[in-house]
Amino acid sequence: MIKKSFISVISHEEKEKNRGSVTFQILSLTNRIRKLSSHLELHRKDYLSQRGLRKILGKRQRMLSYLSKNNRIRYKELINQLDIRESKTR
Template identity: 75%
Template structure:
């Protein structure tokens, strides 16, 4: 149900083609991160889920760094929509 609200920003004809877009991938990783975070609040010793969370966080961070270098305007808009912090750059 959350995916449909984000996809509604995308024009109808691009919905089928655009699931590989950086914004869509970051959005889906963010949803998975939020679900895993709430799961880990209940199950503190679930170390396999912690490992999975760290892997997803790394993938999302790499995508955000790529997007910030490629197109800063799209990056700012995306982090504003998803309410996430800006990526630290070296």
């Protein structure tokens, strides 16, 4: 099994202080998404993990849309920092 290290962008002091912030929640969801994606590369037929991944992706997408509506500058910084694509607007 290949384990990839996930480096946290936020320092330990900021973790203790800002656990409820939207940016921290998006960061933790992104780490969980990356871990599940690497798990699913090895276990392609793990359908329960696929379902969990879809739920986490939806939750992160809702939080990203909330952040883009309220603080567009922080949203752009976070997108670039985490190296994820910008969501399509409808």
